[in-house]
Amino acid sequence: ETRIGALLAEVAGPGTWLANPADAPVDEIVLLDVDVVGEADEFRQTLKDGRTAVRVTVPALGVAALDPKPMADRVVLSDTSMTNGQLAVRWDGLGNITSIIDLARARDIVPVGQFAAALELAVDQPVEYDAWDLESWTRSSGVPLTGPGGGRDTVEVSIVDAGPLVGRVRVERTFGPSRSVVVYELRADSPQLLVHVELDWHHDEHLLSMAFPLDVRSETAMCDIQFGVVGRPTHPSSPWDAAKFEVCAHRFVDVAEPDFGVAILNNGRYGHGVFDGAVRVSLAKSANYPDPNADRGHHEVTL
Numbered sequence: 001e002t003r004i005g006a007l008l009a010e011v012a013g014p015g016t017w018l019a020n021p022a023d024a025p026v027d028e029i030v031l032l033d034v035d036v037v038g039e040a041d042e043f044r045q046t047l048k049d050g051r052t053a054v055r056v057t058v059p060a061l062g063v064a065a066l067d068p069k070p071m072a073d074r075v076v077l078s079d080t081s082m083t084n085g086q087l088a089v090r091w092d093g094l095g096n097i098t099s100i101i102d103l104a105r106a107r108d109i110v111p112v113g114q115f116a117a118a119l120e121l122a123v124d125q126p127v128e129y130d131a132w133d134l135e136s137w138t139r140s141s142g143v144p145l146t147g148p149g150g151g152r153d154t155v156e157v158s159i160v161d162a163g164p165l166v167g168r169v170r171v172e173r174t175f176g177p178s179r180s181v182v183v184y185e186l187r188a189d190s191p192q193l194l195v196h197v198e199l200d201w202h203h204d205e206h207l208l209s210m211a212f213p214l215d216v217r218s219e220t221a222m223c224d225i226q227f228g229v230v231g232r233p234t235h236p237s238s239p240w241d242a243a244k245f246e247v248c249a250h251r252f253v254d255v256a257e258p259d260f261g262v263a264i265l266n267n268g269r270y271g272h273g274v275f276d277g278a279v280r281v282s283l284a285k286s287a288n289y290p291d292p293n294a295d296r297g298h299h300e301v302t303l
Helices: 002-010
Strands: 017-020 026-031 044-046 052-058 060-064 080-085 087-091 097-100 118-123 154-162 166-175 178-187 193-201 206-214 220-225 228-233 252-257 258-266 271-273 277-283 297-302
Touching: 017 052, 052 060, 080 178, 087 178, 118 166, 193 206, 193 277, 277 297
Parallel strands: none
Antiparallel strands: 017 060, 026 052, 044 052, 080 087, 087 097, 118 206, 154 166, 166 178, 178 193, 193 297, 206 277, 220 228, 220 252, 252 258, 271 277
């Protein structure tokens, strides 16, 4: 990091600069750990966690001075919804996402009566290798964590940031010995809903997944791999296909029709299920053998 910082300092000028390591230019809302002083409110938003949201432009594989730009689009929140110029997201009183509408196409990607970004908990007791195997029937016995729960289980929903550049909604759940904090984040002019997942995971022999049911019809899910993509079947139409109840993907799984599609992206989870009209991301697995503490503790991932 010291060497990278020194090299960037050689090409950057005085003041605060931004570096873009991607091969595509950036023109979007970003969250910075530095305060952007001297800018009008329409150029910035101070978030509850102390970070500052601003719109910036940075060339591909390049650097640019921090120069906040105005943003015409806005994020508007109510108690149960948030909207920008591209997406309208709605949730119920328990924090379950009931609708994600692509406004340009007037299309809701969440099937009627189902929930997006829903946590699912299943007993995970493989026949042979506790830490490595996942059985085909494991997810079918899963319980959605979408209700009020029972006993000491709790759900708390709160609006963290109310726009205009960033909207964030926090859903905290306790379920048995574990706890999750899921934050839905929508940025101005973005077609992307960020789902930040934070876990304190203490279950034994369970699998925790996050499900994204999609009202998109496709025989194949395109999964990102090291040097390209590979198609995986979305239906167990043959014994060969049925064996692919859990598949690997790196940065995304894309389910698309000829003129419309949805991608589920991630920054650190690689097991996915693509059957039953949904993309499911495996978040945590808690084997007892050979390491009785495997996966227990704190996790953070963004989908």
